[in-house]
Amino acid sequence: MIKRILAVMLLVVLVGCNTGGTLKPNTLSVDDLCIYKDDDKKNKVCYGMSRSEAEKILGTGTKEAFGIRYDYGVKILYRVDNIAMIVLDKDSKNVYSTVRGNKIGNLKEDVLKTYGDKYPIIRETSPQSIDYIYDLENKKFLGEVSYEKIDSKKYKDHLYVSAGFNEDEYVNRIFLGDKEAIMYLR
Template sequence: MKTKMLFLIATILLLIGCSNDKFKPDTFSEKDLAIYKVDNEKEVVSYGMSREDAEKVLGKPGKTSFGVEYDFGVKVMYRNDSVALIYLSTGSEDIYKTSRGAMVGMSKEELTKLYGEKYALDNLIFYYDAKSKHFLGQTSIDSISSAEDAEGIYIFSSMNHPDGSGSLSLSLGDLKGFKYLD
């Protein structure tokens, strides 16, 4: 009887542990490619979302230079009317956060706690191959020579202030959007 009870408790604990939806550092998936309103997590803009649905959250578009600008320091690049790249800059802090909780202005240390550092390049840039499900190093990134190959590579990038006071911008999307502006 005790053995059955211990087995039942162990199984329940295992299931609880496996159902944890929290993000872990040094992992990545398409779920990372989203921003949420800080005061309402039901309002989300994510990679692959239609422009129409994104604008229900972001509001009316402004200028359209590098992507489409919205209020509060948000820019979005669309490909075939779907979100391909999300860029947060000054003005977005305390309004939008990434799916892991990162906001513009966070220190490199705070961002490292959320995203990890094992696979980070340079200024906290992560490249993740969605097809092979592993992180890529700089040599692999440099060898990508076509827009088609770049589309399946996801990126999280933080541009940090030179004095270390915090991030100036956060970018989420695919390499095709970053490298080929498409």
């Protein structure tokens, strides 16, 4: 009996620690707003994390017009002292990925497979992107029309994932954060 209980507890712990298995298409949570180095999936940098925690993983960055630039194409926008937005650019290719496995150089269709094809806002004009906006309070995705009606005081309550892509449909930039960070760079 004790062996059975221990086996069940071990299974619960192992399943609970495998975030890759819980990130399903057409869902979005704060857990999706993380990146990791492709050769070190344990040390994640995530939305909401403090700057000191992030810099233990990323090292020291350089201040830019908005945010702090770190090695290998990672840019972080901090609000007070916590991560409000993570940006991956071309220099992160083959170095960093999102927790869903998206990275610079993936195809647009890869983003649709991992984040889902039910709720994307797809922009085919420049700058081309696939955007996902999730309302944390009402626990639902917002579409092209409904996201424009958000009260600006509630922008922090809306998760935002965006993958920019080029004319060949290869991802060239990834944004993870909340709507306030995306809209106002703060």
